[in-house]
Amino acid sequence: MEDYNFNLPKQTHDIFSVMARGNFISSNGSKDGMNRLYDIINNPENFDRLQAYFNVIRYNIERGNNFFYFSKLNEPNSEIEKKLERFERYIDIIDLFASMDNKITIGSRFRPGEIAEECNANVRLKQKLQKIPLYRSETLHNKVREICDLMSRDSFLEMEDEKTESYKVLDSYTYLLDVINSVAIYEDSGMNSDDAQGLIYN
Amino acid sequence: MSLQVNVKDLLSNLYHNRGVVELLFGQRDQVTVNELLGREDITEEQYRKLISLDILTEYENVVSLNDSVVAMFEDFMEIGEVTPGFINDYIYELKRHINFYQEAREMRFLRSIKKYLKRINATLTREIIKLQKNVDDTYKNESNYRIKLQKLEDYREKRDTIIDFIKKTSDIVEETRNLFNITNDTELFGIVSVLKASLIENLDFLIEIQTDITDFINKIQFQLDVYKKAQRLKEVKDHGTLHFKTNFREIVGNINTLKHNGHKTPKTKIPVDFLYTDDGHVLCKRIAEKYKITRLMVRGLADKMAGNFKDKGLEQQIKLDTEKLVERFLVQSKLNLFEYLMEYKFPKAIGTVTFEERLSLFVEIAMEYQTVMDFKYRLQYHDYEDADKNKKRLGYTLILPIKEKEKKEKTK
Numbered sequence: 120m121e122d123y124n125f126n127l128p129k130q131t132h133d134i135f136s137v138m139a140r141g142n143f144i145s146s147n148g149s150k151d152g153m154n155r156l157y158d159i160i161n162n163p164e165n166f167d168r169l170q171a172y173f174n175v176i177r178y179n180i181e182r183g184n185n186f187f188y189f190s191k192l193n194e195p196n197s198e199i200e201k202k203l204e205r206f207e208r209y210i211d212i213i214d215l216f217a218s219m220d221n222k223i224t225i226g227s228r229f230r231p232g233e234i235a236e237e238c239n240a241n242v243r244l245k246q247k248l249q250k251i252p253l254y255r256s257e258t259l260h261n262k263v264r265e266i267c268d269l270m271s272r273d274s275f276l277e278m279e280d281e282k283t284e285s286y287k288v289l290d291s292y293t294y295l296l297d298v299i300n301s302v303a304i305y306e307d308s309g310m311n312s313d314d315a316q317g318l319i320y321n
Numbered sequence: 322m323s324l325q326v327n328v329k330d331l332l333s334n335l336y337h338n339r340g341v342v343e344l345l346f347g348q349r350d351q352v353t354v355n356e357l358l359g360r361e362d363i364t365e366e367q368y369r370k371l372i373s374l375d376i377l378t379e380y381e382n383v384v385s386l387n388d389s390v391v392a393m394f395e396d397f398m399e400i401g402e403v404t405p406g407f408i409n410d411y412i413y414e415l416k417r418h419i420n421f422y423q424e425a426r427e428m429r430f431l432r433s434i435k436k437y438l439k440r441i442n443a444t445l446t447r448e449i450i451k452l453q454k455n456v457d458d459t460y461k462n463e464s465n466y467r468i469k470l471q472k473l474e475d476y477r478e479k480r481d482t483i484i485d486f487i488k489k490t491s492d493i494v495e496e497t498r499n500l501f502n503i504t505n506d507t508e509l510f511g512i513v514s515v516l517k518a519s520l521i522e523n524l525d526f527l528i529e530i531q532t533d534i535t536d537f538i539n540k541i542q543f544q545l546d547v548y549k550k551a552q553r554l555k556e557v558k559d560h561g562t563l564h565f566k567t568n569f570r571e572i573v574g575n576i577n578t579l580k581h582n583g584h585k586t587p588k589t590k591i592p593v594d595f596l597y598t599d600d601g602h603v604l605c606k607r608i609a610e611k612y613k614i615t616r617l618m619v620r621g622l623a624d625k626m627a628g629n630f631k632d633k634g635l636e637q638q639i640k641l642d643t644e645k646l647v648e649r650f651l652v653q654s655k656l657n658l659f660e661y662l663m664e665y666k667f668p669k670a671i672g673t674v675t676f677e678e679r680l681s682l683f684v685e686i687a688m689e690y691q692t693v694m695d696f697k698y699r700l701q702y703h704d705y706e707d708a709d710k711n712k713k714r715l716g717y718t719l720i721l722p723i724k725e726k727e728k729k730e731k732t733k
Binding site: 138140141142188191199201205207210213216218225294296301302303304 | 544550552553558564567569573576577578579581
């Protein structure tokens with residue numbers, strides 16, 4: 120009954136249960152009516168109401184380019200070491216995606232088999248793939264599968280067809296690109312890198 | 322060798338082999354000779370004939386439709402490559418005929434002028450629609466980056482060309498306004514005003530397409546740049562200097578997504594009351610099976626409620642009332658207990674109380690409240706009819722409320 124008092128869309132619970140799990144809602148996701156949820160949040164009237172509603176319990180809806188996610192209000196970000204580890208791994212994965220002939224990016228569809236094949240044919244890619252730290256993956260194919268699985272769990276990819284094992288890159292992938300874009304690399308004007316490092320940090 | 326001489330032959334040939342034509346149009350440059358001859362709707366002989374008529378061409382074992390046929394279909398369906406060149410031809414023709422008309426005011430030139438004005442209008446609109454479709458399609462489906470960028474740049478050029486043509490056309494219309502006024506031809510006025518309106522509309526549309534193209538190119542460029550950056554970061558990382566030569570640590574520290582900050586989904590405990598419900602039982606059973614806990618499996622689901630559930634409820638209600646009933650009986654002195662119960666007007670909420678029910682109530686009260694009642698140990702008789710209308714007589718003990726005096730004695 121309280122929903123009506125706030126004039127909230129009836130999908131509020133679905134939206135909450137996706138985003139409170141830490142997942143993204145992307146405009147081009149199709150599983151579980153994700154694109155519909157996106158449209159509902161994207162409606163400015165709904166957005167204001169949902170934002171006000173969730174703010175009460177200290178969740179904040181963050182808007183990206185064609186995706187939404189939750190952050191916590193008034194709570195310090197924690198687990199820095201874990202986060203660093205995760206984003207270092209994302210760099211490895213994105214670097215791999217970026218080095219493919221057919222660059223995998225938002226909206227791309229691919230099968231793990233294709234990537235494994237290309238990595239097999241290209242020594243540089245093969246090395247990259249092998250160096251990504253993951254467990255229990257021996258063959259290249261399984262390793263790519265594990266990467267896809269990991270990225271799907273983080274809601275950056277979506278498995279479109281289980282039979283053909285085809286994946287689609289969701290809009291939330293922009294988030295990773297944005298993060299990478301915002302990292303500044305300090306140039307060391309051609310000097311010995313160890314010295315430069317000392318200048319900046321010590 | 323081309324034998325196409327008239328429209329009728331061409332149409333009948335196309336119609337006769339419409340299945341093949343459709344296939345070849347749908348899968349351009351993909352169908353091999355063997356594949357085609359494997360189909361049931363064409364024989365080797367018919368195939369040879371179509372080749373000789375120049376409707377089909379064969380090159381390196383791949384069959385394709387004559388380009389003119391393909392172009393005709395594409396024009397009608399407003400698909401295919403953007404070809405603004407046609408507009409230029411029409412503008413040239415238009416100019417030529419306007420010159421002719423200025424020389425000699427003859428109807429045949431005016432007719433051509435009208436024809437080309439109409440054509441320019443139709444072609445412009447069609448090309449713009451194709452442009453829009455192609456831009457969208459390229460952005461979404463072209464998988465190779467460099468080609469995608471190149472294609473979009475090409476479309477940008479084509480867009481500029483079309484804008485150029487629109488300007489040329491409106492210039493011509495402006496210049497010849499006086500000439501057109503002299504003609505006093507209402508049809509021409511109509512065509513020109515429609516053309517003018519659609520030129521403005523198309524110009525707006527092109528501006529929109531331009532923003533789309535720019536937007537797409539920027540997005541691709543952004544992705545390319547980020548990918549380059551990702552590769553550089555990876556390089557830095559491989560050198561082990563990621564944390565020192567970049568502000569990676571700071572950026573990651575500011576990341577506020579729930580997942581990356583270890584915020585778990587809020588979990589709620591199951592309320593105990595829920596476990597007592599049937600749904601709760603199902604849940605318990607599942608858990609019990611999983612962990613092999615027999616204790617949780619003991620309690621079964623509640624049975625289905627009996628059909629006479631309502632009647633039972635009624636009895637209970639009468640029982641609850643007995644005490645009050647007895648109190649009321651005790652303060653009166655006219656009737657004995659049996660008569661009192663038979664006569665008693667039960668509240669409407671209980672509904673009708675049958676003879677049998679009143680009887681059982683009599684027995685119940687007699688047994689439970691012996692101490693406050695005066696048992697006369699004398700039989701009285703009650704005549705009644707049972708359900709089958711048989712006359713019956715019932716004997717009962719006379720029970721009266723205890724009088725004050727007797728009460729005192731009894732307590733002594």
